[in-house]
Amino acid sequence: MNTITSLHATPKTWLLNSVLAPYAETFAARLERGRYAANTTTRYLGSIAHLARWMTQCGLSVRRLDERAVEQFLAKHLPRCDCPTPVVRVYRDLRAACHHLIDMLREQGIIAEPTSPSDPVAGELRRYDKHMRDVRGLSAGTRSGRLRIVQRLLLRKFADGPVMIAKLRSDDVRQFIADQLELRGTTSNAATLSSALRAYFHYRAICGDRVDGLTGAISSPAHWSLASLPRALSDADVDRLLASFTPELPSPKRGYAIVRCALDMGLRCSEIAKLTLADIDWRTGTVTLKRTKSRRQDILPLLASTGRALADYLRHERPTTSNPAVFVRRLAPRDQPIGVDAIRRVVLDAYRRIGLTHSRTHALRHTMARRLLEHGSSLKEVADVLRHRSLNTSLIYAKLDNPRLVAVALPWPGSSS
Incomplete structure (x- = not known):
C-alpha cells in the first residue's frame, strides 16, 4: 500500500472510497511486478483514482466496467472534466491505466470477457477466418490482412443488413477497388487487394454462391515473374x-x-x-x-x-x-x-x-x-x-x-x- 498512500490526499480519497478500492492494492502490485518506474506507477494510480471518481458520480459498478465504459469516460468526461486538482488528465496515461485495470479484473474473473460482435458482417468474418485457419492453414498475419479488406467491402454494402453475396454486383467491386487505390495507389496495394478479394470470392464459391461476375471485375496489376531486382546492401x-x-x-x-x-x-x-x-x-x-x-x-x-x-x-x-x-x-x-x-x-x-x-x-x-x-x-x-x-x-x-x-x-x- 506504500504507493497508494503516497498519492495526494484528494485522489487517494476518490480511490479508497470507491468501488475500485478492493482492487487498488492488487493493481499497484501488478505494476510493480511489471517493473514499471515509480513515477509511472504513481501516474497510473492517479488515473485509476480519476476513473473511480467518475464511476462514483455515474453510479457505475465494477462488473459493468468494460472498454465501452472507458471510452465514454475518455470521450465524454475528459474533455469537460472539472474535477478538483490534482487530477490526471493526460489521455495516454488514462487510457493505458484503464486498460491495465480491465485486464487485471478479467484475469481475476471480476468482469466478463468481451463478447464477440453479433452483427452479420462480424459473423461472416468469423466464418471466413475459420476457413482460412482450418482449411487453408494461413498464418494469423495473412488472415488479419485479408479480413481487414473483406470487412471494408462488406460494411460498405451490407452495413445495415445480412450478408447476401447475390446482391453484390461487379460494379460494387470495381468501385471499391478504385476507392481503395485512390487512398493508396501503389502496385503492391493493388496486388494485395486483388489477392484478398479473389481469395474471399473463392471461399464464397465453395459456399455455393455464383461469383464469376465478381471475380471477373478484379483486375490484377501487371506483374512479371522475376521482373524486379532484389535490393541488397553493399x-x-x-x-x-x-x-x-x-x-x-x-x-x-x-x-x-x-x-x-x-x-x-x-x-x-x-x-x-x-x-x-x-x-x-x-x-x-x-x-x-x-x-x-x-x-x-x-x-x-x-x-x-x-x-x-x-x-x-x-x-x-x-x-x-x-x-x-x-x-x-x-x-x-x-x-x-x-x-x-x-x-x-x-x-x-x-x-x-x-x-x-x-x-x-x-x-x-x-x-x-x-x-x-x-x-x-x-x-x-x-x-x-x-x-x-x-x-x-x-x-x-x-x-x-x-x-x-x-x-x-x-x-x-x-x-x-
Missing part, C-alpha cells in the same frame, strides 16, 4: 550498419545481435522474435527454428560472429527475467519478449542512422543471398540456407550473381570485344 553499407550500434543507443548490443541474426543466418523478423534460449545449442553451434513461415522445424549453423553477438547481449545487456525469449523488453511491461514490430523498428532505425533509403528489413536476407552467390554458392544452396520451399523462389537471386553473369554476357553490338 559490403560498405553492411559495415556502416553494424558500426551504427554505438554505446549511446538504448540497447546497442540487442540491436547488433538482431541484425547479425538476419545478416548471418537469414532469419526473418518473425523468426528472430520467436527465438528462445532453448533454441540455441552452444555446444554443437546450432540454432533450431520452430514455428517458421513454412511450418516446419529447421536447424541452422550458428556462425561465430552471430554467436559472439548473442552471447555479448545475453551476458551484458539482457534484463534479468524468467522469460525464455532471447530478446526481451527493456521497458515496462517487462518479462515479455519483444514483438515483430520492435525487430523491424531496430533494423529500420539503423538504416536511417546511416542514410539508407531502404524501407524493408528483407534487404538483409537479400544481402545474405548476394554474399553466398559471390562466394561461389549455387542457387540450390541459397534456397536451402534461406529455407525456401521452392527453388523458383530463389531464382530471382540469379540477378545478383555478378561473377556468373559476367561470364555469360555477350559483347555489345558493334563493339570490338
Whole structure:
C-alpha cells in the first residue's frame, strides 16, 4: 500500500472510497511486478483514482466496467472534466491505466470477457477466418490482412443488413477497388487487394454462391515473374550498419545481435522474435527454428560472429527475467519478449542512422543471398540456407550473381570485344 498512500490526499480519497478500492492494492502490485518506474506507477494510480471518481458520480459498478465504459469516460468526461486538482488528465496515461485495470479484473474473473460482435458482417468474418485457419492453414498475419479488406467491402454494402453475396454486383467491386487505390495507389496495394478479394470470392464459391461476375471485375496489376531486382546492401553499407550500434543507443548490443541474426543466418523478423534460449545449442553451434513461415522445424549453423553477438547481449545487456525469449523488453511491461514490430523498428532505425533509403528489413536476407552467390554458392544452396520451399523462389537471386553473369554476357553490338 506504500504507493497508494503516497498519492495526494484528494485522489487517494476518490480511490479508497470507491468501488475500485478492493482492487487498488492488487493493481499497484501488478505494476510493480511489471517493473514499471515509480513515477509511472504513481501516474497510473492517479488515473485509476480519476476513473473511480467518475464511476462514483455515474453510479457505475465494477462488473459493468468494460472498454465501452472507458471510452465514454475518455470521450465524454475528459474533455469537460472539472474535477478538483490534482487530477490526471493526460489521455495516454488514462487510457493505458484503464486498460491495465480491465485486464487485471478479467484475469481475476471480476468482469466478463468481451463478447464477440453479433452483427452479420462480424459473423461472416468469423466464418471466413475459420476457413482460412482450418482449411487453408494461413498464418494469423495473412488472415488479419485479408479480413481487414473483406470487412471494408462488406460494411460498405451490407452495413445495415445480412450478408447476401447475390446482391453484390461487379460494379460494387470495381468501385471499391478504385476507392481503395485512390487512398493508396501503389502496385503492391493493388496486388494485395486483388489477392484478398479473389481469395474471399473463392471461399464464397465453395459456399455455393455464383461469383464469376465478381471475380471477373478484379483486375490484377501487371506483374512479371522475376521482373524486379532484389535490393541488397553493399559490403560498405553492411559495415556502416553494424558500426551504427554505438554505446549511446538504448540497447546497442540487442540491436547488433538482431541484425547479425538476419545478416548471418537469414532469419526473418518473425523468426528472430520467436527465438528462445532453448533454441540455441552452444555446444554443437546450432540454432533450431520452430514455428517458421513454412511450418516446419529447421536447424541452422550458428556462425561465430552471430554467436559472439548473442552471447555479448545475453551476458551484458539482457534484463534479468524468467522469460525464455532471447530478446526481451527493456521497458515496462517487462518479462515479455519483444514483438515483430520492435525487430523491424531496430533494423529500420539503423538504416536511417546511416542514410539508407531502404524501407524493408528483407534487404538483409537479400544481402545474405548476394554474399553466398559471390562466394561461389549455387542457387540450390541459397534456397536451402534461406529455407525456401521452392527453388523458383530463389531464382530471382540469379540477378545478383555478378561473377556468373559476367561470364555469360555477350559483347555489345558493334563493339570490338
